[in-house]
Amino acid sequence: MIKATSSKVGWLGSVIFMLLSPVFATPPTWSDEFNGTGAPDPNTWSFESGYIRNNELQYYQADNAWQEGGNLIIEARRNDNGHDYTSSSIRSDDKYSFKYGRMQVRAKIPVVPGSWPAIWTLGDVGQWPHNGECDVLEYKGTATSPIFANCARGTNEQWVAAWDAVQRPTADFRAWDPHWDSEYHIWTMQWDEDYVRLYVDNVLMNETAQTWLVNTTTTWGPLEPFKQPHKILLNLAIGAGGGDPTNTPFPIRYLVDYVRVWENYTSNATPTDIALTSSNVVSAKPVGEVVGYLSATDADPAEVIRYELVSGTGDTDNADFDVHFVSDSTTTSVLKTKSILDYADGATRSIRVRAIDIEGASYDEVVTINVEQAKLIEVQSSPIAVAEGGSSTFSVRLSRLPAADVTVNVSRTSGDSDLSITSATALTFTTTNATDWQHVTISAADDVDHLDGVATFSFDDPSSTYNSLSVDAAEVDDDNDSPLVDAGADLAVVMSGSSAWTPAKIATRAWYDASDSATITASNGKVSQWNDKSGNGFHIVQDTTSEMPSTGTRTMNSLNSLDFDGGDFLNGTHAVVTGNPNLMVIVVRTLDVNVDGNDMITLLGSGAGGATAAITGGNGGYSWRFFNGYEAYGATNLGSAGIQIGVRSAGANYAASEMWLNGTQLSRAGGTGDANTSSIVAGIHVGGGVGGSMNGAISEVIVLEDATTETRQLVEGYLAHKWGLADSLPTHPHKSASPTLPTATATLDGTVSDPNADSLTTIWTVVSGPDPYAISITDSSLVDTSALMTTSGVYTLRLTADDGRLQSSDDIVITVYDSTPYNNWVVGGFSDSFTNTDSVSNPDGDMFNNLQEYAFGMDPTDPHMAPLSYVEGGELTQAGAPIAIEDGSSYLFVYGRRKDYAAAGLTYVAQFSADLQLWTDSVATPTLRTSSGSSGGIEVVSVPFPESVPVTGGGADQVPEFVRVSVDDN
Structure with missing residues (x-):
């Protein structure tokens, strides 16, 4: 392997990179290479039989596993031997176990719906899960087809596990290797007294500390289940957690090349000497161009080495490159371009590469990449626009001087025949003038059609020394006519209908709704992202599984709520609210347990320096905190759902703030910092924050820059009826029914046409109106549609038609009246247009106003x-x-x-x-x-x-x- 130029001595060159089966300096202490024939070795493996676990669909039997061609083959079948599905599961119970070391399994898995292949270990002593389970591999053929890497320990309940689970959709791997599904991969378990680390190829999937892998009781197993020997299991399950196999063709096969274990291998050597197979890349290549393959020297057996570009000396051009895994290799990664490199920016690039081994030891090296100047045909002024009946000239040259004369042929290869070359169709570039611009003229015929034609022109070097190039030229037609648009007669409508009020009718800063499943991203019931419904994109996330709230486990009024266990929270760095504006924070929640004196339910800001606004519960009671002050409002009411609202007007100090619970204002019960005002910074936390997290459920969170009583009561009424809390409201304008809005509907009946019979796209837009949230158009792309208004006033709507080149538009004025008998008469329809509708006016000039x-x-x-x-x-x-x-x-x-x-x-x-x-x-x-x-x-x-x-x-x-x-x- 040829090493690239680096901060150490080296030389340049290029080689063909090949992945070869390793020859081990330290052979495994135990392995099964599956090089035999027939059933797997009975001295190592036992078969499971029957329907075993997890409500899976397959019946396990020995007939479905055998050795062939250097692989263990586990085959799942449909309608086999009297069962809907059959498959095999083998395990090394009482025949082989190991404690600590490195295990590697090379396998090809069936990436299809309903498939559930696994590589896993179980502790020898104890009931599951108190004996400990490690899922080195689990693939589940569900919608996102994820790969899992998990560790499990026991809880205070028999047969109930606590999981440290990580999953990644196979789409993540296919993004870097399109053939990932059909290739072999190497799964590695690195297990020592401190950690269990799980890899696929050289991608670190999970890292679980032994301090977490401790059972909460020893009733059903040892205290530390990962400090005892574990047996090995290989199986292919069907259905249940593996998804629906109904439409999957059977049989499907799971191939295992080998299982190798280096027992008790926990010492570690640091990697050295990072090498790159090629350090040359041609400029102007598209993003993703392969530069070469990275590898590092490491004396350890069964090593896994991953590579990163890191900050430090020599990192000047890190942003131009990216490192990706290589399938079926644990020590190699591929270096690719992340941007299009321009030779004019310099002939070399410098990157700093770090090699990180299986136990986290690392080594850095600075690598120089050589950028070669591309041999290109260059065109100036592309794309080209040519007026009908006219011509347009553009310029051509070579990017580098040739060793001999080069002829570039110019031709129209496709498109509108109205466009043609009217200058030379062959350009000669010599060894001295090739980088000088030469000119090509394209003309457009003067015709009677109204179409904008497009043609493609190619520039080719017959010797193939220089890359060919294609450019588009467009005829700018002068015969086209504008579309004809009539938005219709002005309208007058009355507020005669009604619709349910929701927070979508006002300007929300952030809005999180647990009953809206489309806003929740979760895996195995753990929420990693909760999307904002306000339209501002203030989504909140959690990357650590143990700190993710749960979904699908709690409801309020039969609607889903998120469960927070006292250590869970979701957050984001968004500037939801900054400074000291009007502020209203609303949360529907149930508090189960007081975790401490300051259980954060929601927090705006970073939590640092007091630049926050937070609603809390806890032993300290309900409070509304900001800028290092707090106002307490009495003891928290555990077990009861409630709508908790904090309100503060713009610029107000702390003493002027309010706390409301289920529509009743709470009285002050203590606090500090009455004179404080806030200056909130970016950041939002839900379920917890700086100072503590809540234990309970959160159903909905809304943040408004509003402090009015009307808005608060609308939100209270909406939430109370939605979440089944209306009986908790006091005398309230919305106690008996959820708030509604009066509505008026206008039928939009426009007409559009095109003199040239061009295809038209149309759209209705709102030009003006009393409130941007008070009007919605049913389908703005249709000429004939309707508009719904929730506020009286005058609206101007515009209908626009576009033929691809020209646009025309026409406006319509819609006057929306409040519902009164007189207004109902005004919009009733008369023999002529009725616009001067004031009651004392006499628009028709008779004796009657x-x-x-x-x-x-x-x-x-x-x-x-x-x-x-x-x-x-x-x-x-x-x-x-x-x-x-x-x-x-x-x-x-x-x-x-x-x-x-x-x-x-x-x-x-x-x-x-x-x-x-x-x-x-x-x-x-x-x-x-x-x-x-x-x-x-x-x-x-x-x-x-x-x-x-x-x-x-x-x-x-x-x-x-x-x-x-x-x-x-x-």
Whole structure:
């Protein structure tokens, strides 16, 4: 192997890299190479028989395992020997066990749905799991097809294990090696008095300390189950935890090349002398170009060496490179480029490589990478745009001077024939001018179509000395016409519907909802990520399995909640809230046990220097803490679910803050730092934080930059009904029902077309409105769709059509009215557009303003004042202006009246006058002249003319000659 130039003496070169089976300086103390034929060696292995564990689908039998071609083959079959599935499991019980050392197993696993191959050990003494279990390999053919590396110990309960489990989806490995599924891999267990470390190839999967591997009782096994000999098990299970095998073709095979153990090998030599098979890479190559393979010298047997790029002397160009594992090798990694290297930035790159062995000993070396200048054809001004009927010129050259003249041929290889080369189609570059620019002209024909054509032009060196190059040229057509867009007539709608209120209707800073399974990332019930629903991307995570909360184990009101055990928490470094704004932190939780005096339920900030805001429980009672102050609000109520809210207005000091529990404000029970104000920094913690973690369940967390009573009560009502806590609310505006919002729906009926019959994409957007959270469009990509508004006001929406080159748009104004009888009439639809809707306006220019038109059932857009007509005792036939009719020797004043006038707050008063100056109200009760059951919203009533009315100046009463009706909107 040729060593690269480095900080030590070396020389450059290139070799073909090959992975070879190792020849051991220290042979294993025990091994099974499976080089025989027939069943595995009965002096080493015993077969399990039957349905054994984990509700697996297979029946274990000896027929499914044999030696062939240097492998142990375990074959799983469907519909075999009277069973749905059969397979084999072998174990070394009472025949071979070992304590401490290194075990390596080379195997090829079936990476298919329903498959569950394993390499594992069990302690010789004790019941499971108190005897200790180590899963060197578990693959589960479930949705993410993960690889597991686990250790288990016993708990205070029989048959109940505590797990230190790590999993990685096979997709992670395929990202670096696309053929990972079909290749052999080497699984290693390094076991000594201090740690159990598990590897696949040279990837460290898990590291478990012996201090953790201690049983909590010795009733069912030894205190330290990993300080006793362990037996070895190899099996291929089907189904249960391995996923659904229904659609998997059978049989499937699990191949084991060898099992090797170096017993009691716990001494360790540090790796030395890092070598690289090749240190040369050509510039301008794509990301992921292989530079060479890294290996290190190490005297230990069965060594596992992984490689990292680390900080220190010589790390100048670490960011340009990456190190990846190599399948079926425990001591080699591949070095690849992480960026496109430019020769102009220098002919060499320096990286610092660290080799880390199986027990963590490491060695660093500085390696120099040589960057060779690529032999490229270079093009200036690409891509190229050519106006229809015109031409465009671009430039071509070689990146390096050739040893002999080079001819580059230029041709159109595909695309629009309107584009053509109108200059030389062959360019000659000499040994002296090859790096000078030469010019190529492309022209676009002047045609009558309206299409933007694209053509691909190739530049080729027939000698293949220089890499070929292709560029695209686009015709910019001048015949294209803009799309035609009509968003439709302006609309007026009324708030006649309702919808459930949720926090999505307001601006949340962060929002975590345990009932929304789509926001939770978990494995085996342990939550590694809880996604933020606010849209701000403030997701919170936990990388340590033992500190992950559980999901799927607790509910509130039949909805999922996360369980925190007093040591679990999720966090993020996001700037959820900073400074001293309005602040409201809401959490739905159940406190099980007081862990200490300061159990953090939620914490904003880093927790350092007091730049925090936190809601807590614990022995110190409920509290609302920030900037090194705290306000206590009485003892925590263990076992009871609650909506706990901390509120503080912008710039307020601590004494002005509030704590609410289930809608009731808690009284201050002590505290410090009343004069403090906060200046929160980035960071969020849920379930714990600096100073302590809670023991209990968290169902929902919401963070708002809001301190208003209205918002608090909306959130309380929403959460109380969602989580079954409504009975805990006091007198409250949302105690009887979850909060709702009034809604108005507008039907959007636009039209779009294109003069050139181009394909169009369309979108509706909101240009303006009273509140960005108050409008939603059902499907903004459809021309005909609908919009839902939750706040009255004026909205402007825009419909845009795009033909790929040109856009056109048109706006529509939607006026949303609160639900009142008058507003319902305004949006009822008339003979013409009705936009001047103020009650005192008279847009049609007749004698009636809008209120009177509304009161009499007339059309506010029609200037013709027809008198009302009706059938006595029957139906109204024409709403219109009031009339006077004879009634024997006297007259009646007849007018239309809304049937809902009382509910609408309308009063109608007939008034009479003899001189048009003094008006006298009628005291007669109006008489209904149409049927009480008549259709429509207007009824006809009458009052009699009085015999006489007063006149101005106090003279004798006179016969009335004039009449009117006064309408008031109360």
